[in-house]
Amino acid sequence: MVTTYNLTLKISRYDPAGKRGWIQDYQLEAGRIQRFVDLFRKINEEQDPTLTWGSSCEHGQCGTCSVIVNGKPLLACELLVEKAVKYFATTTFSIEPLDVAPVLRDLVVDLAEAYARIDKVKPYIIDPAPPPTKGHEYAIDPKLLDRYVNATRCINCFCCVSACLAGHKNFLGPNAMLASIVRVMDPREKEKKERLKILYSDQGLYRCHSSQACSFVCPKEINVAHFMALAKAGEFNQDL
């Protein structure tokens, strides 16, 4: 039984000082359950301290470590070597920064503008409804919660944005749409009209081609395209 793999990582490098980009090959031996963030760290420790990459929680909860591996956007802290070898049927991996924002250095991108798109939809409760019974917290009917609870698991890793086939520069993106849809479905939110205006604006839902690429890559297994389809079908207008 194979316990280690000899891997080749072809990593996109970028030096902001010289404005120079290149692909650098690293050969390394790795165990079955090492994750790609472990491989980056191993490269830093054993071969090249200058390779720059990002991570924070390393438990699939913060979205900081998103990269594109062999064309697929994913979380480097969740990708195990054994799983990657099986899934891509190779021991050679091209690793690129997420293509949704300018590259700062190597695998690290500047997400400021990408987050500004999410801020546009106000991803929080704007006008909270008071709890139905005075002095109690707001209890959401479990059946109602079931309709949208998956969508609340978004960590803004931007993998769906990278995979999105909509391509229009105005489109706010699948995660921004999802953040807005969640609040439209949330009974605690009284402000729906402003949200629907953005959802149905020229930056919104109708830029989506229903390709479902977003659902395919989402590491939190959110069926993003399903929520987009509900909103497109006018499912929420009755709530107004």
Ligand code: SF4
């Ligand atoms: S379904 Fe829409 S939002 Fe999702 S990837 Fe396709 S075009 Fe983008």
Ligand code: SF4
């Ligand atoms: S919907 Fe999924 S893929 Fe998109 S940002 Fe949220 S967690 Fe990431």
Ligand code: FES
């Ligand atoms: S480091 Fe937080 S999701 Fe990967």
